[in-house]
Amino acid sequence: MIELRNPQALVDYCQRIRTAADPQQRRIRVCDGTGCRALGSRRVLARLQETLGEAGLAGEIEVVPTGCPGFCELGPLITIDPEKIAYNRVSVDDVPAIVAKTIARGEIIDGLVFVDPVTGQTIIHDNELPFYTKQMRRVLELNGEIDPSRIEDYIAHDGYASLSKALYKMTPEQVIEEVRQSGLRGRGGAGFSTGLKWRFCRQSPGDVKYIICNADEGDPGAFMDRSILEGNPHSVVEGMIIGAYAMGATQGYVYVRNEYPLAVQNLRIALKRAREHGLLGKNILGSGFDFDIEIRVGSGAFVCGEETALMASIEGKIGEPRPRPPYPAQSGLWGKPTNINNVKTWSNIPLIVRNGADWFSSVGTENSKGTMIFSLVGNIRNTGLVEVPMGISLRELIYDVGGGVPGGKEFKAAQIGGPSGGCIPKEHLDVPIDYESLTALGAIMGSGGLVVADEDTCMVDLARYFLKFTQEESCGKCVPCRIGTRAMLQTLERICAGQGREGDIEYLIELGQEVKRSSLCALGGTAPNPVLTTIRYFRDEYEAHIYDKKCPARVCKGLITYEIVAELCSGCMVCARNCPAGAITGEKGQPHVINPQVCSRCGVCQSLCKFDAIVVY
Amino acid sequence: MHFEPSELVETIERNGVGASLISVLEEVQTRYHYLPREAMILVSERLGMPLSQVYSVATFYHAFSLVPRGKHKICVCTGTACHVRGAVQVLDRLKARLGVEPGGTTRDREFTLETVNCLGCCALGPVVVLDDEYEGQMTTKKVDKLLKRAMRQVGEEQ
Numbered sequence: 001m002i003e004l005r006n007p008q009a010l011v012d013y014c015q016r017i018r019t020a021a022d023p024q025q026r027r028i029r030v031c032d033g034t035g036c037r038a039l040g041s042r043r044v045l046a047r048l049q050e051t052l053g054e055a056g057l058a059g060e061i062e063v064v065p066t067g068c069p070g071f072c073e074l075g076p077l078i079t080i081d082p083e084k085i086a087y088n089r090v091s092v093d094d095v096p097a098i099v100a101k102t103i104a105r106g107e108i109i110d111g112l113v114f115v116d117p118v119t120g121q122t123i124i125h126d127n128e129l130p131f132y133t134k135q136m137r138r139v140l141e142l143n144g145e146i147d148p149s150r151i152e153d154y155i156a157h158d159g160y161a162s163l164s165k166a167l168y169k170m171t172p173e174q175v176i177e178e179v180r181q182s183g184l185r186g187r188g189g190a191g192f193s194t195g196l197k198w199r200f201c202r203q204s205p206g207d208v209k210y211i212i213c214n215a216d217e218g219d220p221g222a223f224m225d226r227s228i229l230e231g232n233p234h235s236v237v238e239g240m241i242i243g244a245y246a247m248g249a250t251q252g253y254v255y256v257r258n259e260y261p262l263a264v265q266n267l268r269i270a271l272k273r274a275r276e277h278g279l280l281g282k283n284i285l286g287s288g289f290d291f292d293i294e295i296r297v298g299s300g301a302f303v304c305g306e307e308t309a310l311m312a313s314i315e316g317k318i319g320e321p322r323p324r325p326p327y328p329a330q331s332g333l334w335g336k337p338t339n340i341n342n343v344k345t346w347s348n349i350p351l352i353v354r355n356g357a358d359w360f361s362s363v364g365t366e367n368s369k370g371t372m373i374f375s376l377v378g379n380i381r382n383t384g385l386v387e388v389p390m391g392i393s394l395r396e397l398i399y400d401v402g403g404g405v406p407g408g409k410e411f412k413a414a415q416i417g418g419p420s421g422g423c424i425p426k427e428h429l430d431v432p433i434d435y436e437s438l439t440a441l442g443a444i445m446g447s448g449g450l451v452v453a454d455e456d457t458c459m460v461d462l463a464r465y466f467l468k469f470t471q472e473e474s475c476g477k478c479v480p481c482r483i484g485t486r487a488m489l490q491t492l493e494r495i496c497a498g499q500g501r502e503g504d505i506e507y508l509i510e511l512g513q514e515v516k517r518s519s520l521c522a523l524g525g526t527a528p529n530p531v532l533t534t535i536r537y538f539r540d541e542y543e544a545h546i547y548d549k550k551c552p553a554r555v556c557k558g559l560i561t562y563e564i565v566a567e568l569c570s571g572c573m574v575c576a577r578n579c580p581a582g583a584i585t586g587e588k589g590q591p592h593v594i595n596p597q598v599c600s601r602c603g604v605c606q607s608l609c610k611f612d613a614i615v616v617y
Numbered sequence: 618m619h620f621e622p623s624e625l626v627e628t629i630e631r632n633g634v635g636a637s638l639i640s641v642l643e644e645v646q647t648r649y650h651y652l653p654r655e656a657m658i659l660v661s662e663r664l665g666m667p668l669s670q671v672y673s674v675a676t677f678y679h680a681f682s683l684v685p686r687g688k689h690k691i692c693v694c695t696g697t698a699c700h701v702r703g704a705v706q707v708l709d710r711l712k713a714r715l716g717v718e719p720g721g722t723t724r725d726r727e728f729t730l731e732t733v734n735c736l737g738c739c740a741l742g743p744v745v746v747l748d749d750e751y752e753g754q755m756t757t758k759k760v761d762k763l764l765k766r767a768m769r770q771v772g773e774e775q
Contacts, residue, residue: 038738038751072740220696223737258680300679316637318677377698377739451697465700580713602709607757
């Protein structure tokens with residue numbers, strides 16, 4: 001293990017790693033992120049090593065487990081270098097052919113390469129996949145390229161060079177000024193200027209200061225923070241050390257969700273390696289600057305993503321937010337000046353210090369600079385993580401990068417910003433994605449979760465879903481959030497159950513605005529957004545539920561009926577046997593009947609019917 | 618698993634007197650899959666804080682349970698992506714088959730049904746996690762198969 005005691009030692013070390021690496025080295029990169037693991041990538045990886053060993057190629061060909069490159073839809077993903085042959089949906093059974101054909105003879109296997117669903121064109125190389133070519137990958141650049149457990153891989157890609165530059169060539173004030181000029185805004189949701197936030201913390205009197213990385217990524221449908229920590233943890237560590245230097249902090253914390261075990265594991269390895277190399281801990285890079293980072297694993301409370309609640313949780317208390325001011329920059333963790341930034345904000349820092357504020361701000365709109373990472377989920381063809389320049393239109397993001405809505409369905413709305421965000425309908429598909437434009441439409445940038453809803457999604461049900469989430473996660477400290485969200489949820493549940501009344505919509509709007517205005521923290525302050533935006537853009541769906549007692553998307557259980565089409569029913573009895581309510585009757589070989597009085601609308605019969613004989617209306 | 622006070626004392630000593638209450642409780646939860654009453658009393662005595670404070674933390678965070686859990690955990694992701702792809706039907710099926718609500722444990726103490734807000738495997742939705750195995754693109758039919766397999770395993774263990 002090598003300890004780097006000065007900037008030159010880092011430069012030399014980087015050079016040595018690069019010289020030792022052969023650019024023509026045959027290697028197979030296997031995505032080892034949580035998404036691909038769930039699809040079986042670990043088994044593929046093990047089988048690859050085994051098969052290469054049997055073929056006597058183990059010494060020649062490296063198998064590299066990498067972080068998530070983002071194209072989760074097609075996992076498990078593998079890429080064969082130096083050609084960058086991208087294979088997707090690889091199973092263990094494909095491994096022998098990959099080794100025998102592609103590795104041994106350079107042949108491409110047709111069934112494993114990407115075929116563009118629109119043009120039918122075959123694309124062999126990963127850098128030519130339309131999913132990637134439409135993106136601008138800065139923060140995610142090394143995700144999928146490097147082995148996150150090897151600090152050498154990060155250093156070979158100029159890792160920690162920004163730290164060296166900050167420590168030896170810049171004063172703390174210059175670092176802060178560079179970050180401020182770049183226009184970087186908090187990537188966790190609120191979008192406050194990072195440079196200004198840092199300056200407040202720097203100027204705050206006190207010998208002991210803390211910095212925190214907020215990795216309590218709680219928005220359902222957002223997983224970019226996890227992917228960065230899993231795939232490129234050193235970028236976050238480096239960003240934090242630079243921030244600590246700029247603000248004069250000596251201790252940092254990363255607060256991670258307990259649902260992200262792999263992120264915790266990879267981060268833990270990264271911290272250990274950074275310490276061993278003299279890049280973290282005492283006397284960093286021989287500069288005399290001391291700083292260390294500890295991991296705190298959350299215990300499953302969404303509200304802990306709010307900065308004051310998060311700090312209370314680190315202190316070992318229940319995660320309840322408190323009023324601001326005082327802001328954390330004045331009085332944060334254990335009453336000391338504290339700065340909290342999101343994972344993505346921290347991982348942008350090394351890029352800004354290395355390439356300069358002008359480079360960073362050359363991309364984006366007037367007030368939203370740089371790139372933004374979105375997780376595209378829901379009814380979208382290319383589910384996954386994407387990084388795009390700020391200002392890209394929602395249409396480009398969903399159709400060009402995301403591949404549009406699958407199954408020939410119509411796009412209905414995009415919910416941006418998770419349970420705190422709002423939905424954006426088809427009419428506004430050309431909105432440029434930046435902080436202000438999204439806020440003007442009632443949504444928020446949030447942390448980048450983007451859920452696409454197609455024609456089969458009921459917007460009232462979606463609003464109810466998000467509100468149920470925030471209501472359950474409300475910590476209960478302040479009344480508007482505790483009681484207000486509950487009252488709103490009860491109303492929505494009534495509407496979805498077919499018991500909506502005249503005046504419900506107006507009541508939801510009035511109450512929603514009040515909850516937003518008077519809640520203590522951002523949880524309550526944003527919880528009504530999904531309800532208010534769905535009312536704003538899909539009021540007709542609410543009216544259909546309330547006045548016509550119909551759910552146009554045929555989702556809300558209280559407003560739909562299941563029926564068996566007698567002509568299609570074969571009388572196989574599968575539905576009758578599996579109906580949990582015992583609502584289905586009929587003789588074997590004879591058409592069956594559902595008793596609507598008994599039916600619980602669970603949909604089990606429809607999902608089990610082989611003859612598509614069960615319809616909903 | 619039976620609660621061992623000496624183990625807990627050792628855990629607390631290892632974490633130090635100034636240990637975070639949450640870290641200690643997390644260790645207990647991992648060990649016993651719930652927080653036994655005696656454990657909470659002992660934590661309160663050893664860390665020198667009122668039992669009410671221990672209780673407030675234990676009931677605030679979702680990761681802690683005050684009742685014993687089953688040997689196996691079946692967890693349904695109810696994140697947005699899974700929701701719009703049919704997680705509700707999957708959860709309903711599991712509720713019906715196991716005869717418990719989310720958070721509940723079957724009478725034989727074999728299975729606990731849980732939900733999680735998002736695992737971040739949104740491409741695979743709806744996702745069900747059986748112990749540590751992720752199962753993607755779940756349907757009512759696939760849930761049945763998964764349960765059959767799990768129950769067969771339980772049978773073999775016995």
